[in-house]
Amino acid sequence: MPLYPGPLQDLIDEMGRLPGIGPKSAQRITFHLLKSPAEDAMRLAQAIVAVKERISLCERCFDVAEDTYCVICNDDRRQTGTICVVEEAKDIVSVERTGQFSGRYHVLQGSLNPIEGVGPEQLRIKELLARLEEEDVQELILCTNPNLEGEATAMYLARLLQPLGLSVTRIASGLPVGGDLEYADDLTLARALEGRREIGNA
């Protein structure tokens, strides 16, 4: 096994710990950085430092934030009566891209996964309950992933929250635009049929 000088080997090892990067990729990236201009490498280093120093979780919704609150929580134009519950901060970006939602979010930081031992205590559910009164929430949109864990999380939250007398809704599930019925799986198609609605003649 070739031994590289200490700092070089350290960087290769660190790179190799990143998700999806194996030993060969780690080596390739490291040598690319070594060859590239110093300022490029410094920019990367500074970006990493900046992220770790300046980004934390929003105290209200647990989205990633630069201040106490995230950009969305700080925005006065957002409606306050509606909360969209998502699993990860990444999901907010997906929902925001649609431009269809103007309320605030709540990031659970994961989903219920009994086999991996993730229970309700590990998620930000207590914090969500606290927000309901504080912000006078009328509607809660459960926007977790439509997989087994996400559905279980949505059902758990629905069971917990429905007795509180606010409207709890679940995002619809159906066929993707541009999809093909022939290749649709039974469960998705069955749900799409159940969730059908009168076609508007606008």
Next chain:
Amino acid sequence: MSLFRDRGVVLRTMRLGEADRIVTLLTESHGKVRAVAKGVRRTKSKFGSRLEPLSHVALLGWQGRGDLDIVNQVEVIDTFRAVREDLDRIGAGLSMLEVVDQVAQEQHANPALYRMLVGALGALAQANSPMVSPAFFLKVLVLEGTAPYLDGCVSCGEEDEALLVAFDLLEGGVLCRSCRRGRPLSPEALVLMRRTLGGGLAGVLGEPRSPLTDEVMTVATEAMEIHLDRRLRSVRSGTLA
């Protein structure tokens, strides 16, 4: 290096890379199989919901040289929809999947275990019976060759039912008052366990949830944990019960 066709139940899935998943299945004739399903996490994936845990599927796979096979095509046999849309039943179903994942061996066909799992999930889909998962645990113990002895005291042979008051899987089954070890066991729970293993399963599954079925669930869970030498996270996380 060959294509294979088999039927199986998806036990668990793990994210892999950008949009792929590693799927663990219990198949009928290839034992436990770990396979990569490419692109499942994309919205337009051809696999869609088919490779979610609990799904009973027919699959066409490619067995490569490495550890992981590749999933080529999947068709659903049964999604057990009633199970996955009821929080209690998801918990029961997942606990069975967890047990099977621990017990099943790769490259080692176990058709009996496969049939039991499919049967148990089918029973759970039909009715929300609190006895499905404990009965499944006990039956798996029998299949594994560690059937608990319920006919008399494992230590002294005492057969008087009134005296059989304790259960300890390390000892191998029930114990009488003078030899007792392990956890206490009520006479009604003993009867229910005997019926479960003695051909009265259909009647047992009709039991409504009660402190008695909870007791059998606890006994069966502990016995299974001793056998696996590991906690059953899906039962213990207490999430869904």
